Amino acid sequence: MTSASSGVSTLSAGLRVWQREALQKYLDAAPKDYLAVATPGAGKTTFALTVARILLDQRVVDRIVIVVPTEHLKTQWAASAARLGISVDAEFTNSSAVNPAHHGVAVTYAQVGMKPTKHYQVATARKTLVILDEIHHAGDAKSWGDGVRFAYDQAERRLALTGTPFRSDDSPIPFILYKDIDGAQVSQADYTYGYSEALADGVVRPVVFLAYSGNARWRDSAGEEYEARLGEPLNAEQTARAWKTALDHKGEWIPAVLAGAHTRLLQLRQSVPDAGGLVIATDTTTARAYAKILERISGTRVTVVLSDETGASDRIKDFSDGTDLWMVAVRMVSEGVDVPRLAVGVYATSASTPLFFAQAIGRFVRSRRKGESASVFLPSVPVLLDLASTMERQRNHVLGNPDRPNEGWDDELLVQANREENEPDDQKGYESIGAEAELDFLIFDGASYGTSTVAGSEEEQDYLGLPGLLDADQMKTLLRARQSDQLDARAREDAARRDSERSAQGPGADATGAGSHRDRVASEELPELRKKLNTLVAAKSARTGRPHGAIHNDVRRNCGGPPTALCTAQQLRDRIAYLRDW
Structure with a gap:
């Protein structure tokens, strides 16, 4: 065995199976360009740095350049590289020279976009491997993409990495191969390792989504009040306003969901003592407000990370290395937050693109030990529920399909978004009145479990108290059992209530119990009917695998009437009867 092959064997010995396969394919092909697509948490960084170490040892390249989306990732990559004996200068700027004491530099796409000639000189002065992390940020026709293509076109080798190889536009990503498929140009990866494969291999954690709904109320500029149930089929304006009302830190929905998430985190920490939680907020104002709510709930200090503030990287590192319970970050910083101990998330943002999601x-998916799971709390909004249900789907970047829905954000707005003090108010005249929180159902492995129950109820606690160490099969089995118990308990409650009502009416009462409706006011009857309707929807979802929202939509289309939150008692009974006959 040659010393070179011996070195490769030594370096690859500790790699995961997919990393070894991808590495061998790379070494066999010795390509100028290579795209590795691997789900977040699978270990793309380790794979890329192993390639870098081998190419340096074999004198194929003499320099390493690592291009990343955020400043924090520069230091993160440099620390990881050091563990393989690669010295990377994370402090390199557009006005500094390359220090020969280092093997290379780490820079951001923004740096390259601002001064591409400088980075061209760095990449061509010596034989260079350029590692392009999260390459989807470098679409052509953007300043970052133009800069990246110019700066690294003549580099010796280019290794592109991403967990999400798609964009919202038709701008080709530099150095990526596209293939014509049915008239559209589809990006082609040299190696792909998806979430479903990683989950089966135990490389990533299973993720349980807890979807919270509830009635939201708001007022327009004319003083007219509106009410809608979060998660029901609504028009775009109603969905946006119900969603915004739920996320209002002055309301009741967010505190209830944060309390549930905190309970879940404490449960997980019984098995994983250092498990941490992350709340992803829309803007800096809400981030700070959410942190104050969490501090009241937990009685502990909460770390707030705003990527435009000095020391953000240090706060992330301190949280990652410590055992504090909670961190709150503005939505745009999520890609730069790499904290393996994160196990509970609260998706408290209005961002809804597949890329961002x-x-x-x-x-939250990075696995450290067998059986770890993650729990993510999110609003019961159709677009988010669909993304949660199809998380394992592998998406590629497709050109020549301009009519597809907008699926991403403008990369050049990243820096601007991080500097915004508040979310722009695009709904002038809107005033939040409040929103109630209910655990609508859970999503795991594309299937729905459970039925609606109010926040703080025993039924909610049953789901929040799921054991912290469960593999995917165990999680699925336990969720089925919890759902069955919940539906059985609801059936017993309904039967007992009907018996009690018939007894109270005497022997001449209508056997159907219809007479009981006349003596009850709407405030007593409507919540029970909504609960019964949601229970039936959950049962249908469990049997058919269809999302709750889709079933609600079918029922409303066939029975007519307004959203559930605005239904009369008779309209709710009609929908219940329809579902029972379905």
């Missing part, structure tokens, strides 16, 4: 959920 995948990156955000990627913060």
Whole structure:
């Protein structure tokens, strides 16, 4: 065995199976360009740095350049590289020279976009391997993409990495191969390792999504009040306002959901003592407000990370290395937050693109020991529920399909968004009145479990108290059992209530119990009917695998009437009867 092959064997010995396969494919092909697509948390950094170490040892390259989306990731990559004996200068700027004491430098896409000629000189002065982390940020026709293509076009080798190889536009990503499929140009990866594969291999954690709904109320500029149930089929304006009302830190929904998330985190810490939680907020104002709520709930200090503030990277590192319970971050920082101990998340932002959602959920899937699971709390909004149900889907970047829905954000707005003090108010005249929180159902492995129950109830506690160490099969089995118990308990409650009502009416009462409706006021009857309707929807969802929202939509289309929150008692009974006959 040659010394070179011996070195490769030594370096690859500790790699995961997918990393060894991808490495061998890379070494066999010795390509100028290579795209590795691996789900967040699978170990893309380790794979890329192993390639770098081998190429340096074999004198294929003499310099390493690592390009990343955020400043924090520069220091994170440098620390990881040091563990393989690679010295990377994370302090390199557009006005400094390359220090020959280092093997290379780490820079951001923004740096390259601002001074591409400088980075061209760095990459061509010596034989250079350029590692392009989260390459989807470098779409052509953007300043970052133009800069990246110019700066690294003549580099010796380029290794592109991403967990989400898609964008919202038709701008080709530099150095990525596209293939014509049915008239559209589809990005082609050299190696792909998806979430479903990683979950089966035990490389990532299973993620349970807890979807919270509830009635939201708001007032427009004319003083007219509106009410809608979060998660029901609504028009775009109603959905946006119900969603915004739920996320209002002055309301009741967010404190209730944060309390549930804290309870879940404490449960997980019984098995994983250092488990931490992350709340992803829309803007800096709400981030600070959420932190204050969490401090009241937990009685502990909460770390707030705003990526435009000095010391943000240090706060992330301190939280990662410590055992504090909670961190709150503005939504745009999610891709730069890499804290392996994160196990509970609260998706408290209005961002709803597949790109952002995948990156955000990627913060919670990194597995450290067998059986670890993650729990993510989110609003019961159709677009988010669909993303949660299809998390394992592998998406590629497709060109030539301009009519597809907008699925991403403008990369050049990243820095601007991080500097915004508040979310722009695009709903002038809107005033939040309040929103109640209910645990609508849970999503795991694309299937729905459970039925609606109010926050703070014993039924909610049953789900928040799921054991912290469960593999995917155990989680699925336990969720099925909890759902069955919940539905059985609801059936017993309904039967007991009907018996009690018939007894109270005497022997001449209508056997159907219909007479009981006349003596009850709406405030007593409507919540029970909504609960019964949601129970039936959950049962249908469990049997058919269809999302709750889709079933609600079918029922409303066939029975007519307004959203559930605005239904009369008779309209609710009609929907219940329809579901029973379905």
